[in-house]
Amino acid sequence: MEGVGLSAVPSEVWESTELIKVDLSRNSIQELPVELSSCINLQTLILSRNKITHWPGAILQSLPNLLCMKLDNNPLRQIPPGGFQAAPMLQILDLSGNVASLPEHPAFSSLPHLQELYLRQMQLREVPSEVLSLQQLRILDLSQNSLQLVPVEFKNLASLTELGLSDNNISMLSPELGLLEPSLQALRLDGNPLRSIRRTVLDRGTKVVLQYLKDKIVED
Incomplete structure (x- = not known):
């Protein structure tokens, strides 16, 4: 659903628990729906170029198989000090363009598989x-x-x-x-x-x- 003018994600998207990859880049999404938490098989989440301001830590904790997350070019506010602990299996992380997002001492060591x-x-x-x-x-x-x-x-x-x-x-x-x-x-x-x-x-x-x-x- 890349670049289709979404401000919210249609609920039908989350009806399949078999989702492995979701691409919502280049939309106007401000926050992620709680239904995303049910996609326990999700491996790739692409959120580039949206309007997301908050680190989705609570949702990430429900995605144990998430390997790739792209949050580049969002107006992301500061990530909580322990924020990366929510997605310890990540292998790919893109935070580019989020000027104020990193805390003073970002705990990248919480992502040992990166x-x-x-x-x-x-x-x-x-x-x-x-x-x-x-x-x-x-x-x-x-x-x-x-x-x-x-x-x-x-x-x-x-x-x-x-x-x-x-x-x-x-x-x-x-x-x-x-x-x-x-x-x-x-x-x-x-x-x-x-x-x-x-x-x-x-x-x-x-x-x-x-x-x-x-x-x-x-x-x-």
Whole structure:
């Protein structure tokens, strides 16, 4: 039911308890109906580009099989400190564009199975520290924020294959980032005022950049 002008979800949608995926993106939905709680087999919930203001924690607790949730580009207010505990099996979470949604110390460690995390356009000034504990994380997108530093601890995210850092305020990269080679396949750095790496190196792509950084560790 993507982009069909809904302000509320028709009750017939929830009559089937066999629902595995629901796509309600690009509508005008402000809150989720309680009937959603009965969809215990739901694995994917896409709510992108709606008018949702509150974190649906109570409903999420009734969806034990939920693996993917996309809440990007909603006017979402701050997520409660323990909000992520409502969906501990999540593998994919997109909160992009929800500027005020993250609490001061977002408890991403409550999502130990997370493989993809999208935090674009959230005016982040630093990487939330608990992101660095997500050992299964494969894709992390932090583009279009206000980041100035890339934490050295990124080197411990051994499963990372894609790291999006485009359009931030990053001027230097820690050489330890090179330790993510060869698992890291895509490192996106365009739109940053980088001074520590020559443009000729950057233009040659992820593999060359990571090798360059790794070589700097040996030099240091």
